[in-house]
Amino acid sequence: MTAPGYSPQSPATRELWSAPVAPDAVHATVTVPASKSLTNRELILAALAEAPSRLISPLHSDDSARMIAALQTLGVQIDEVDGEGEFGPDLEVNPNGALTGDTVVDCGQAGTVMRFVAPLAGLSHGDVTLTADESALHRPMGTMIKALREIGVDIDDGGNWSLPFTVRGRGHIRGGEVTIDASTSSQFVSGLLLAAPRFDVGLHLIHSGGRLPSAPHIDMTVEALAHRGVHVERPNAHEWLVPAGALRGKDIAIEPDLSNAAPFLAAAVVTGGSVTVPGWPARSTQPGALLSDILTVLGARTSRRAGALTVTGTDRIAGIDLDLSAASELTPVLFALAAFADAPTTLHGIGHIRGHETDRIAALVSNLRALGGEAEELPDGIRILPRPLRGGLWRAHHDHRIATAGAVIGLRVPGVEVDDIGTTAKTMPEFPQLWQRMLQGQPA
Structure with missing residues (x-):
């Protein structure tokens, strides 16, 4: 439709x-x-994979369009192809190697774009400025900025801990252990986990705050990584270990x-x-x-x-x-x-x-x-x-x-x-x- x-x-x-x-x-x-949460997670993973992927019956909406545009801005090839879904075409995603920088990503109103693309910007070759609709600039981003800095990413936020900010991509992120308080959004956990296989030494992520909101969304992220060959260890409910390694290209049907x-x-x-x-x-x-x-x-x-x-x-x-x-x-x-x-x-x-x-x-x-x-x-x-x-x-x-x-x-x-x-x-x-x-x- x-x-x-x-x-x-x-x-x-x-x-x-x-x-x-x-x-x-x-x-x-x-x-x-289709599910927005699944569509945008699979777009991120497909963009980081070692081979092309196809998303079958994905969501076509403002949020998914923002994610597609963000990834295309970073050099990922995404094409619409005929499919059997009644709400729009399938998507073919070709990673095309290294992520490019020297660009601006407009996140619109999409929290998943803000939180999921920020780590990818650190993997790009060049500066990436993330911004959003004026009505969305208030959305919390300080946790992500702090976490990325601790694992080796250079970010210029003007001291505001919020959008807009510029990530100075160097083509890689060191990774390692980082502790965050994700009690305002589980998307901080998911955003870091999705990109973690591409970090130099993987990621050991610890949540130190109170109750994690929307915990099923983190389970969704861990399961999506498993489908692409990355096993996430969970010593406890607030800790994740992601090894560095390749992500498989796959055909994925979206619920x-x-x-x-x-x-x-x-x-x-x-x-x-x-x-x-x-x-x-x-x-x-x-x-x-x-x-x-x-x-x-x-x-x-x-x-x-x-x-x-x-x-x-x-x-x-x-x-x-x-x-x-x-x-x-x-x-x-x-x-x-x-x-x-x-x-x-x-x-x-x-x-x-x-x-x-x-x-x-x-x-x-x-x-x-x-x-x-x-x-x-x-x-x-x-x-x-x-x-x-x-x-x-x-x-x-x-x-x-x-x-x-x-x-x-x-x-x-x-x-x-x-x-x-x-x-x-x-x-x-x-x-x-x-x-x-x-x-x-x-x-x-």
Whole structure:
């Protein structure tokens, strides 16, 4: 459904969207595009591999386009080729030898580009300046800058510990032991692990902070490295040893994005209907794989059959107390469901989502209050107190997941308008069309 040659939308593009109300229970089958997290990890590994790779049914979105453009800027050849995926072509990635420098990488809104490309810039031959959309310059980067300096990378950040900054690539990175505090983002761990096989002596990485957020994403990184012949040792939950060595070129099929399936599955819960997502993997390191268990606790029924997950809503949405530290990206959609629950809900273990595209906790609370609801910010989470809601403006705050949460609430509340539905293009440019087709009961 996405045209070949997809390029990121302009940050100035804004589209006010009237969230459609579901007149009846939703009954639909929805096929979602590929995982952003897997696509961007595999692009990095393919760029560092010793031979070409093919990504089968990858994601085509703002974030993946930013990653492709960044790697092409560093001299990696990436071509679109015919494939069988319905959301766009496959990608052929040819490393083309040494990474080039003397260039600028625009990360847009993509945290994975910021955190994953920075180490590659150190492997390049020449200066690489990393920058981003103005609305994303606040995103934490100090941990990555400090870590890279400790393993031998020369970085000029003007003393700000943030974007924009310039990496003075020397064609190699020494590597060795480094200790970081990755409690604000697991992407710091993943970014270092992905590039580590190309370091002169590999990497011994130690996390010294508190609870690691989104730990499944680190498992995803370790598994992706294993598929390319790199075995990561884990002496404990906060320590990784990556040997120096070659990365295999491979053909890799990308799973559907399970977290992007969340708003569609939530539609079944909030309307008492039934939504099926085909291609649901039997096993996955994606945090969205936890949706089946979480939605069951909320009161829905879930079933697996023939590689598909079906969620069926019941006559209630339960108020719950839920630790979301392993799947914090699901917070906005679960927050939307909690607004219709039969009792208060507390979501915790998510303090780090204040540093995403926006302060997600503050954005969700202010949006719900604007619709007559009630929620309160907690040091490490949110408490939602169900109240009757009214229509009004739902602000996306440049955040795709905040936008889709507004769509879920709009299924039950007439008059909800999302001020920037176009921000869903970050990971799912087809969202408005898929949402409408779901409501019409068509295969989406």
